[in-house]
Amino acid sequence: MRTIAVLSDSHGNYSALQAVLADAKNQGATDYLVVGDMVNRGPRPHEVTAALQALHPLAWVIGNHEEVYQSLLAHQFKGFEDNAKAIMAVVTSGYDRSQLSADEFRFYASRPLQQDVDIDGLLLSVFHATPTSCRGSYTAPDAPQDHFDSLFDGSNALIALYGHTHQPLLRPTTHGQLVLNPGSIGQAVTINLRLAGAKAEYGLLRIDDGHFAGWEQRNVPYDLAQEIEWAKTSDLPYADLYLKLIQTGGFTYNRPAVAADNLANDFLRQAQQLIEKDPW
Numbered sequence: 001m002r003t004i005a006v007l008s009d010s011h012g013n014y015s016a017l018q019a020v021l022a023d024a025k026n027q028g029a030t031d032y033l034v035v036g037d038m039v040n041r042g043p044r045p046h047e048v049t050a051a052l053q054a055l056h057p058l059a060w061v062i063g064n065h066e067e068v069y070q071s072l073l074a075h076q077f078k079g080f081e082d083n084a085k086a087i088m089a090v091v092t093s094g095y096d097r098s099q100l101s102a103d104e105f106r107f108y109a110s111r112p113l114q115q116d117v118d119i120d121g122l123l124l125s126v127f128h129a130t131p132t133s134c135r136g137s138y139t140a141p142d143a144p145q146d147h148f149d150s151l152f153d154g155s156n157a158l159i160a161l162y163g164h165t166h167q168p169l170l171r172p173t174t175h176g177q178l179v180l181n182p183g184s185i186g187q188a189v190t191i192n193l194r195l196a197g198a199k200a201e202y203g204l205l206r207i208d209d210g211h212f213a214g215w216e217q218r219n220v221p222y223d224l225a226q227e228i229e230w231a232k233t234s235d236l237p238y239a240d241l242y243l244k245l246i247q248t249g250g251f252t253y254n255r256p257a258v259a260a261d262n263l264a265n266d267f268l269r270q271a272q273q274l275i276e277k278d279p280w
């Protein structure tokens, strides 16, 4: 029996990741898959990276937040001045680069968009949002069925694993494949806050001799007080939005809130200086 822990969207929340990895070990995890957006927004990207690398995951794909690193390294992050969330992407990447080594930053930027993983003849397809893009709302939980069906176009995989939406999902396709989303380790969100809680989400995929043997979506409590303390005692930009999200489970990084933070903290200027200094 293989018990595969599917890890996505830890977003620099090392307190949540620690709880997830302890739980996965308790549950008998034999393997790990990393589905992207493991860093950015949270205070401890380096600790997250070291813990994940020590697991030697079977696959590790790029998320949209890490794709920003790629653009910054390639000097292709242009025209951000009029886009509040693009300004935020530069500023939070600047924080991450101050915490990560040059090798770690480049490691994230060089992850593939999609990876196939063969488990004793059962083929898995691993990607952050879709096999060809790590951003957008194509695979939102309420997306039409044909979007989920098309994730297997040109593929022999029977199970697709993705993240990005921060919302757990199990969805069969028209042709009997299975689409699974473990939710978010570090920034689980929900529209109805009564369904939220200070918890870390991940998934356990069990495969017995090449046959699907179960999917378990885990909700793990973690040391929220420690994470709050780390966020408050670091130089984390947009810390108020981070703290509010992890405490309520409601999404906080909407455009007006980010734009207000940009104005209050002069983040446009900080972003411009970062682009000029080119510290990536």
Ligand SMILES: [Mn+2]
Pocket (backbone or CB within 6 Å): 009, 036, 037, 063, 064, 065, 128, 163, 164, 165
């Ligand atoms: Mn994402």
